Amino acid sequence: MELLTLPHSPALATSIRATAQVFEDAKSQALLEHLQQVAPSDASVLIIGETGTGKELVARHLHNLSVRRGGPFVAVNCGAFSETLVEAELFGHEKGAFTGALSAKAGWFEEANGGTLFLDEIGDLPMPIQVKLLRVLQEREVVRLGSRKSIPINVRVLAATNVQLEKAINAGHFREDLYYRLNVVSLNLSPLRDRPGDVLPLARHFIAEYSRRLGYHGIRLGADAEAKLLGYSWPGNIRELENVIHHTLLLCREQLIGANDLHLSNLRIERQEDSQPVPDESADGLLQRAFLKLFEEQSGALHEKVEETLLRAAYRFCHYNQVHTANLLGLSRNVTRAQLIKFGELVVNRRRQAVATQGGKVVNLSI
Numbered sequence: 001m002e003l004l005t006l007p008h009s010p011a012l013a014t015s016i017r018a019t020a021q022v023f024e025d026a027k028s029q030a031l032l033e034h035l036q037q038v039a040p041s042d043a044s045v046l047i048i049g050e051t052g053t054g055k056e057l058v059a060r061h062l063h064n065l066s067v068r069r070g071g072p073f074v075a076v077n078c079g080a081f082s083e084t085l086v087e088a089e090l091f092g093h094e095k096g097a098f099t100g101a102l103s104a105k106a107g108w109f110e111e112a113n114g115g116t117l118f119l120d121e122i123g124d125l126p127m128p129i130q131v132k133l134l135r136v137l138q139e140r141e142v143v144r145l146g147s148r149k150s151i152p153i154n155v156r157v158l159a160a161t162n163v164q165l166e167k168a169i170n171a172g173h174f175r176e177d178l179y180y181r182l183n184v185v186s187l188n189l190s191p192l193r194d195r196p197g198d199v200l201p202l203a204r205h206f207i208a209e210y211s212r213r214l215g216y217h218g219i220r221l222g223a224d225a226e227a228k229l230l231g232y233s234w235p236g237n238i239r240e241l242e243n244v245i246h247h248t249l250l251l252c253r254e255q256l257i258g259a260n261d262l263h264l265s266n267l268r269i270e271r272q273e274d275s276q277p278v279p280d281e282s283a284d285g286l287l288q289r290a291f292l293k294l295f296e297e298q299s300g301a302l303h304e305k306v307e308e309t310l311l312r313a314a315y316r317f318c319h320y321n322q323v324h325t326a327n328l329l330g331l332s333r334n335v336t337r338a339q340l341i342k343f344g345e346l347v348v349n350r351r352r353q354a355v356a357t358q359g360g361k362v363v364n365l366s367i
Contacts (some may be wrong), residue, residue, distance in 0.1 A: 001201055002032060004057040018238035020205050021054035021061075025197030027190045031058075038185045039065035044137075046122075046182050047160040049189030051323055052237030055160040056120060057279060062118040063158055071115025076108050079124030081333065086129055088145045091136070097146025109142045112155045122159040122182065123168055127175070134178045157182065192234040192241065193279060200228055202238060206245035207257075226257040232264050236321055240265070243321065265319055308343045311336075313344055322346075 023032040038045060039062045047055045056075055063073045081089055088097065092107030119125075127131065128236040129216070136142050137157060141150040159182045168174035192199065203221060211219050234240055244262060252261045310329070318324035326336040340346035342350060 003205060004054070004061050006060075018052050018054035018057060018116075019242060020209075020238065021057040022198050022201045022205070024201045025195035027195045027365060028198055031187065031189065035062060035187060036065060038062070040067065041185075042066075042068075042156050043184040044156070044182050045158045045185045045187060047158065047187045049160070049190065050191050050237055051162050052188040052239035053191060054161075054238055054259065055189060056118060058189065059116070059118040059160065062158060066116070066156070072112050072241075073116050073118065074108050074112040075118040075120065077120045079121040082367065083126040085130065086125070089315050090129070091132070091142045092144040092151075094144050094146035094333050097144070101146070104144070104320065107144065107157055108144060109136065109153050110151060110291045113153050114155075116156045116158060119157065119159045121161065123161045123163045123165055126142060127173070129305075130175045130178050134175065137178075159168065187336075192237045195241060196230055199234070199241065200226055203229055206280050207249065208317045210246050216249065218255045219249065219252075219258060222256050225257045225262055226261055226265070228259040235265070236323055240321065243319070247319070265321065265324060267343055305309055307339075311339050311343060312345060315340060318352045 002023045006019045016270060023029050035058060043268060045059075045062060047058055049055050059075070060073060060201075064072050076089075078086070084098075088101075088105075088107070090107050090109060092110055093105055094099050095101060095104045136153070139150075140154070141152050143150050163177050165183075185329060200221070203226075206352060207219050207221070211217065229241075236243070241319060247263055248261050254261075263360050311325075312329050314325050315322075322336055322340065323333060325340075326333045329336065331339075338345065
């Protein structure tokens, strides 16, 4: 079985990325064959797929199969930074280029020189940065912020997106010329629900991984549990499957995992049920009565209290899945994440990290 995994990192505890990928399903095998064909070239590749389908794992595999495998692999989330910061992080800056720039710093392009730069969530790049990125790709050189000196670079760029860039182009949010520069080759990752042949191999991998961490032995899936896993739609893809297995092993005390031990999200089912009003005890009626009680109590800071209660309840309802919570509340993932941090539901290191692999060694690049 072809198995891809990410390097172990504390940051993965709050990540929504897939941490493992297999190629057992027929669609995955076709993807692997295509991947192996394009990997040796230096062509830019656009990796398209839903959140949690393993885009970074595919990018790493492309790097490992290329002639650049001895060089660095640098992975960057383009949606993690403001427009004022992303330019300096991508292209570097000189000392004094802006407030807080106490020393010169190389950007990600320089860090990836001789290797591969993976730009995740490329659709989140602001338009002005897209213009500068296009120039870097065309000229093969960068100019640090605060400098006039160009620095030659030798980098293969892989980009990934979970949005339809064609629609973003039509809406004026993404440059068409940059799209064609990045999309020399495209790899489409099917969601997990469309490749059921990968579900059980992935589940068994996560059982083995978390059994090792927890000191368990001999844990396996029962036939009814396998059927339940295969019958689920996996809206959160591989990362959701990993969370389900992790949660199951934390609570299950038997060596044989049964269907009742698996706690799958009922978000979609609940939505269908909520669409049918219940006489006398409708959700709206219950909510109105709850508000009236709060008004009668004349609680201070009522708006923030309601907002916090709603967010916490939604986060628990979605089994602590940020993507599901955002979808349920109709918010963007970034806004949801910021609110979870604000209300203490999510504790993260505010200093984001880009993970670089250089010569088989994992290097953390603080950004």
